Amino acid sequence: MYKPAARTITFLSFLLFITGSSFSAVESPFEVGTWANFCQGAVSHTFDDNTAGQTGTAQPMFDAKGFHMTLFTVTGSMNPNWAKMKTAFAKGHEIASHSVTHAQTMPDAECPTSQATIRQQVPGEPCITIAYPNCNVPNPQNELKRCYIAGRICNGQIEKKTPSDFYRIGAIMGGSAGTNSASGFNSKANEAASSGGWLVWCHHGVGNDGHGYSNTATDALQGNIDFLDQNRNKIWTETFGNVARYIKERDAVSLTVKSSDNQSITVSVTDNLPDSIYNYPLTFRRPLPDGWTKAVVTQNATPVEDTIVTVNGKQYVMFQAVPDSGDVLLSSGATSAGKRYGNNSAGTPVRIALSGNVLTIAGIPASSGPVAVCLFNLNGAMLAEYQLSGKTPQNRFPLDDITASACIVRITAGGISYSQRIVTGSSD
Ligand SMILES: [Zn+2]
Structure with missing residues (x-):
């Protein structure tokens, strides 16, 4: 019914961390603003x-x-x-x-x-x-x-x-x-x-x-x-x-894409400066992904200041993020509004529920094909990833290795993503 997928360990960002104090690495096509x-x-x-x-x-x-x-x-x-x-x-x-x-x-x-x-x-x-x-x-x-x-x-x-x-x-x-x-x-x-x-x-x-x-x-x-x-x-x-x-954050920051699909991109934004002082948001941008008409940006599951700007005729999503304050999730408008699956807006509402350690996902039509389920902690770090490949995604599976008290569940099926926060140990 499900199988754990391979975890991605970002050795690269670790190596960047230990190699130098002023090394800046912002993964293309993201850019950091010279100024806010x-x-x-x-x-x-x-x-x-x-x-x-x-x-x-x-x-x-x-x-x-x-x-x-x-x-x-x-x-x-x-x-x-x-x-x-x-x-x-x-x-x-x-x-x-x-x-x-x-x-x-x-x-x-x-x-x-x-x-x-x-x-x-x-x-x-x-x-x-x-x-x-x-x-x-x-x-x-x-x-x-x-x-x-x-x-x-x-x-x-x-x-x-x-x-x-x-x-x-x-x-x-x-x-x-x-x-x-x-x-x-x-x-x-x-x-x-x-x-x-x-x-x-x-x-x-x-x-x-x-x-x-x-x-x-x-x-x-x-x-x-x-x-x-x-x-x-x-x-x-x-x-x-x-x-x-x-200036010091901009010159020290690393931005790494951790995961992406056609409706969302998760990036880590880190530096090696003391967080007690260096807590000011940097401004980043990247071209608005193909097919997106808008974007919703969160850091550590909290909305951040973001906007769509047009530079030389090209649309960008511009957003603010504080280094070392949790992963940044960029989502297409479809993600935030797309609480329904199906071929049109009348599709079935999705429902994610947790009882004990069993997660139940309802409302995804079988025609959506395979269902990807990702669990993130509230800092945006991925805890587990499952691929539901059964013909009938009725979607009950135990969260055997999840110890967080709350996490974000993101399901992706049929080209649409939906995220919801759940609290473990609750009955619903
Ligand atoms: Zn003076």
């Missing part, structure tokens, strides 16, 4: 020195568009307003370090101290990036490199798509000591897009907040935020920390 949503360039607006206008004037502009800013915070002076930092963090903004004392050149020892203070004052914020006071990089850099994944200087340059030194990320000065007009901000954003790079702005005071150094004009900032909102398909706006995460 396959934008051409990235922009981060960062703000130093805890000034009142940053949360009072600038943040509402970012919030109105759903953009995120980075607040490089001095933890031991300059009166950080922790209540406002917590509110900003809750809206997705990054609270990061700008040293403890704002010394001319910060001591390396202030790296863990400022991080610990931010973690304590803003629960949930890991504080993984830093901007050096006066743009002077500490020396030595032992604590710096232990505590942070990236550090900002201010060299007036747009960064490359992969910085040559993550502890010297370039930035351009915004405000009265640098660029302070919407047209100036916007033309640099266009330059980042045309060069495929990462533009980081270093701001201080905002509006007339009394900071006294290089205040950024409110209307100039608003004009740039409006421009970035109108150019979301071209320019990606995110925090300094999230862009740094994205």
Whole structure:
């Protein structure tokens, strides 16, 4: 009635894992975006020195568009307003370090101290990036490199798509000591897009907040935020920390196709970076498979952001996935809607039921031919595969080797797939 099929062990991905720290392997025809949503360039607006206008004037502009800013915070002076930092963090903004004392050149020892203070004052914020006071990089850099994944200087340059030194990320000065007009901000954003790079702005005071150094004009900032909102398909706006995460994940990620049929594709998305920090979604795409009119994408059985895009006249399914967060399942529209088998929409409804350790599948007409049954755990890993080759797929079989408490059953017959979550040990 059934026979266990061969298991596929992905030795390849294991070998990739052990051979190098910066090896990227995304299996064709999948691609990973250089920037999120396959934008051409990235922009981060960062703000130093805890000034009142940053949360009072600038943040509402970012919030109105759903953009995120980075607040490089001095933890031991300059009166950080922790209540406002917590509110900003809750809206997705990054609270990061700008040293403890704002010394001319910060001591390396202030790296863990400022991080610990931010973690304590803003629960949930890991504080993984830093901007050096006066743009002077500490020396030595032992604590710096232990505590942070990236550090900002201010060299007036747009960064490359992969910085040559993550502890010297370039930035351009915004405000009265640098660029302070919407047209100036916007033309640099266009330059980042045309060069495929990462533009980081270093701001201080905002509006007339009394900071006294290089205040950024409110209307100039608003004009740039409006421009970035109108150019979301071209320019990606995110925090300094999230862009740094994205770059490192993008350069380390492996994407491997684990299984596919004409209605679904299962891929693993992994990297070798610490998951506690590198948890930001990457954007992938692949051509929409032949015969698919739409796609539904899940990771770890949870829907992810996905969309169909047309590039040079060709349709792609574009989706987001976090490395090491479970397999990604791409399904044709027929899979999600196709709860009926047969030659037309009036076909018999399919029913999958579990009683004890016996799985029963009803509603598949014999004319559908052989029935493939796959069981996945909730991380998308295949547990078992069966081929029902009998003439009458009445489909009762024991789940002898399934110990998971819940799994996804996918049945494929007659060119149609249907998936359903079941809980083992239940009576139905
Ligand atoms: Zn400063």
